[in-house]
Amino acid sequence: MDARLLVARLEGLASAFNRASLDVPDGTLDRGCTFRLNGTSYAEAMGQPLTSPLVRLVALGPAAYRFLAQAVRYALPDARLDLGDVTVTHHEHGGLVTGVAILAGTFRGRTTLVDTRVDFAVVVNQSGAAIEVGVNAPQALLAAIADARRL
Numbered sequence: 446m447d448a449r450l451l452v453a454r455l456e457g458l459a460s461a462f463n464r465a466s467l468d469v470p471d472g473t474l475d476r477g478c479t480f481r482l483n484g485t486s487y488a489e490a491m492g493q494p495l496t497s498p499l500v501r502l503v504a505l506g507p508a509a510y511r512f513l514a515q516a517v518r519y520a521l522p523d524a525r526l527d528l529g530d531v532t533v534t535h536h537e538h539g540g541l542v543t544g545v546a547i548l549a550g551t552f553r554g555r556t557t558l559v560d561t562r563v564d565f566a567v568v569v570n571q572s573g574a575a576i577e578v579g580v581n582a583p584q585a586l587l588a589a590i591a592d593a594r595r596l
Contacts, residue, residue, distance in 0.1 A: 448533035451542050451573050459526045459546070462514055469507040474575050476506040480513060481579040482587075487513065510578075520593035521550035521559065529562075539576070542567040548582075552589060554596040561586045 457470040480487045488495055488504040495501075503512055518524055531544035549560045561583060568577040 447573075448535070448540075451533055451540065451567075451569060452528075452531050454573065455531065455542065455567070456528060458510075459528055462518075462524070462526050465518060467511045467514060469510060472572065472574055474507050474510055474578075475570060478506045478509070478575050479577045480504075480509050481577065483581055483584075484579075516594065517548075517590065520553055520590040521548070522553055524548065524550035539568065539570045540573075542569065548586070552593040554593065557589070559586065559589065 454470055454473045458473055461468045461470070482490075486504075487509050488500045491500060491504055493500045493504075503509060525548075527547045527549070529545035529547060531542060534541045534543075543566045544564070546563050546565055547560065548563055549558070551558055563580055563582045563586075565581075566579045567575045570576050
């Protein structure tokens with residue numbers, strides 16, 4: 446597993462997001478990838494067990510990424526995601542990618558700009574596909590996104 450490949454995959458995902466594309470570059474996300482926001486998984490937020498067919502369909506892997514990216518894009522139509530410092534740590538079963546990203550854009554229906562730092566951690570398997578993605582974002586940002594999504 447090459448650190449440059451892992452970073453390139455994340456940069457490819459951010460690039461697609463910045464083009465308002467929901468494409469997921471091949472090999473980037475495992476189909477069972479779990480997404481966490483401030484410690485809570487998307488599946489947990491749905492209130493369903495991981496064994497639920499609905500959870501497996503929309504709360505894991507590329508499908509979950511697409512749902513979550515679309516939600517952010519709706520709140521911030523001109524959203525831009527830029528990766529900052531990224532660190533890759535390898536272990537025998539995969540690796541860990543940690544870093545900082547900046548989410549910028551204008552909230553729907555407002556002239557309010559956001560330019561906020563979020564921390565992320567991505568656990569990858571031996572082939573370099575993400576099996577868990579965790580993002581820590583300020584509560585004020587999450588509240589503003591929720592407000593903008595109601596418009």
